[in-house]
Amino acid sequence: MSKLEIKDLRVSVDTEDGAKEILKGVTLTIGDGETHAIMGPNGSGKSTLAYSIAGHPKYTITGGTVTLDGDDLLSMTVDERARAGLFLAMQYPVEVPGVSVANFLRTAKTAIDGEAPKLRTWVKEVNGAMEKMNLDPTFSQRSVNEGFSGGEKKRHEMAQLALLDPKVAVLDETDSGLDIDALKIVSEGINTFRERENKGVLLITHYTRILRYVKPDRVHVFVDGRVAESGGPELAEELEANGYDRFVRASV
Amino acid sequence: MTVLDSVKDSLEMGPSGDRIESHLHPEGSFDVEDHAVPTGREEIWRFTPLRRLKGLHSDAPLDGDAFKVELDLPEGVTGASVPVSDSQRGASGLVPTDRVSARVWEAATSVLELTVPDDYVGDRAATVRVVGTGVDVASAGHLLVRAGKHSRSTVVVDYSGSATWAENLEIVVEDGAELTFVAVHGWADDAVHVVNQHASVGRDATLKHVAVTFGGDVVRSDTSVEYAGPGGSAELLGLYFADEGQHIEHRLFVDHTAPKTKSHVVYKGALQGEGAHTVWIGNVLIRKVAEGIETYEENRNLVLTDGCQADSVPNLEIETGEIEGAGHASATGRFDDEQLFYLRSRGVSETEARRLVVHGFFNDLIRKIDVPELEAKLTETVEAELSKNMSVLTGATENGVPTA
Numbered sequence: 001m002s003k004l005e006i007k008d009l010r011v012s013v014d015t016e017d018g019a020k021e022i023l024k025g026v027t028l029t030i031g032d033g034e035t036h037a038i039m040g041p042n043g044s045g046k047s048t049l050a051y052s053i054a055g056h057p058k059y060t061i062t063g064g065t066v067t068l069d070g071d072d073l074l075s076m077t078v079d080e081r082a083r084a085g086l087f088l089a090m091q092y093p094v095e096v097p098g099v100s101v102a103n104f105l106r107t108a109k110t111a112i113d114g115e116a117p118k119l120r121t122w123v124k125e126v127n128g129a130m131e132k133m134n135l136d137p138t139f140s141q142r143s144v145n146e147g148f149s150g151g152e153k154k155r156h157e158m159a160q161l162a163l164l165d166p167k168v169a170v171l172d173e174t175d176s177g178l179d180i181d182a183l184k185i186v187s188e189g190i191n192t193f194r195e196r197e198n199k200g201v202l203l204i205t206h207y208t209r210i211l212r213y214v215k216p217d218r219v220h221v222f223v224d225g226r227v228a229e230s231g232g233p234e235l236a237e238e239l240e241a242n243g244y245d246r247f248v249r250a251s252v
Numbered sequence: 253m254t255v256l257d258s259v260k261d262s263l264e265m266g267p268s269g270d271r272i273e274s275h276l277h278p279e280g281s282f283d284v285e286d287h288a289v290p291t292g293r294e295e296i297w298r299f300t301p302l303r304r305l306k307g308l309h310s311d312a313p314l315d316g317d318a319f320k321v322e323l324d325l326p327e328g329v330t331g332a333s334v335p336v337s338d339s340q341r342g343a344s345g346l347v348p349t350d351r352v353s354a355r356v357w358e359a360a361t362s363v364l365e366l367t368v369p370d371d372y373v374g375d376r377a378a379t380v381r382v383v384g385t386g387v388d389v390a391s392a393g394h395l396l397v398r399a400g401k402h403s404r405s406t407v408v409v410d411y412s413g414s415a416t417w418a419e420n421l422e423i424v425v426e427d428g429a430e431l432t433f434v435a436v437h438g439w440a441d442d443a444v445h446v447v448n449q450h451a452s453v454g455r456d457a458t459l460k461h462v463a464v465t466f467g468g469d470v471v472r473s474d475t476s477v478e479y480a481g482p483g484g485s486a487e488l489l490g491l492y493f494a495d496e497g498q499h500i501e502h503r504l505f506v507d508h509t510a511p512k513t514k515s516h517v518v519y520k521g522a523l524q525g526e527g528a529h530t531v532w533i534g535n536v537l538i539r540k541v542a543e544g545i546e547t548y549e550e551n552r553n554l555v556l557t558d559g560c561q562a563d564s565v566p567n568l569e570i571e572t573g574e575i576e577g578a579g580h581a582s583a584t585g586r587f588d589d590e591q592l593f594y595l596r597s598r599g600v601s602e603t604e605a606r607r608l609v610v611h612g613f614f615n616d617l618i619r620k621i622d623v624p625e626l627e628a629k630l631t632e633t634v635e636a637e638l639s640k641n642m643s644v645l646t647g648a649t650e651n652g653v654p655t656a
Contacts, residue, residue: 099615
């Protein structure tokens, strides 16, 4: 099972002028084994959706529910959500100086499984995941995200996705800033994850090009803090041809 | 938040001539009367809580014997307590620059001389353990470490227990020698320790000087380095962890007295709990004669809870423009919420995430210290300090997000 249900989600952030509502009632269901793409112009609230689901302290939930297989995610801490099966691939993965990738991955895997991974198989798994993402084996000894190129950061996120094996992956603009080769590698990582049983993917993107490599089951156009229109993959094609203008004008 | 200055291009040239008119270079004196009792308004005392020094800075007798000294020496290295009159004290060029140091000079009756012979090469550290047995009487000590020509060795001075301890400590690294010197201040909570260290780095010699400070009520460690010849190199590393009410002060002065010399200073500290106070003063003077030198100093502080204060003051004075490089950096920051969020979004509990970040903060420094006997102990020390206050840490969470 991997059903992510978002119902009438409302989220605000604190600004100098008081609370500002960013998400104005988002409703979405990602069924078992489905991949949904969320597309929208800058500032539409796509990333807010991703971070709110993951529990970033900057965002205040003012209404609605988010459940994973029926469990209330919003009542959980950030790490409890991850242990419940949620994974957020970040647009700007954070540097953690002095903490090696190897130590980080083992600590995360131990936390998520509730027990330390078996050393021998784990090393193989890590090396395999790194190789698939075209990351050098010495990568494990580097500090988390420190000095990584933009592409390395994203491929490192995808290696984590493979190793931590969540139920649902929320990918926040994982495709942004990648050249075509890196985009293909990252897409392959997403597709390999999708091939596993019962995995849900929420793919948040500004551009349609990743959808050439990762075929979504559903596409949602996100404008001004809510879903403006939903459809099949053909909706992405329309966006590719015509851009967001029609949706942005409709929402004004 | 980070200040990084490359000062080579913006030099203010000092007055010509040999006399150094530098406020970084106070005139020393062996005579106690030349050093007035500090009031706390003096530049060199303004950060120190004088009232907690138990009179070390004024006139408390320094004749106590509430301490033990134990030596654990590898074969070849010798250690002996020598009466002052027969000793080689002053060999490093130490001249007291404050009243405590002058008083220790006056009060000391013997000098503990630790000698590494010429050409000695050893992997096992020579260890001096100073164990305090009470704070009620003040005691004084003078230690002289001499690393003979072309030797390679490690010396560890390990402080523990309760003491009111004033000390002069000299380090002589003779030509071509390589010495790693480590002071571990693992004092009990009530200890007061004021130490003046002076090191002389010989021609083409290398000193790695490490200060590890996590114990004591007040620890004030003053370390100065000068070069006895060209080509010498000094790396000064420090790791400190201040808890509730603790005052930990490291004052460093690198005096580039010879050409082609190098200095590299990295001090990192963490603070937690009400009233935890750390002070780092990093003074570097590049004399007119010191052409072609390289210096860099850095201090980073990680503030883990509210109610702490980290003072960090780098100073650089340059009297010649003919240098390879000079720079400094100082930064004091709190836990980075984004780092914690990233780790927690991977399932890692908040407590564990904080632990990872702090270990990460110190890790590269511990690697640089590179004394195998100490590495595990340093990691454990960081761990013990963290677990001591983990309740404090988890109580200070952001934005009401429930803690794990």
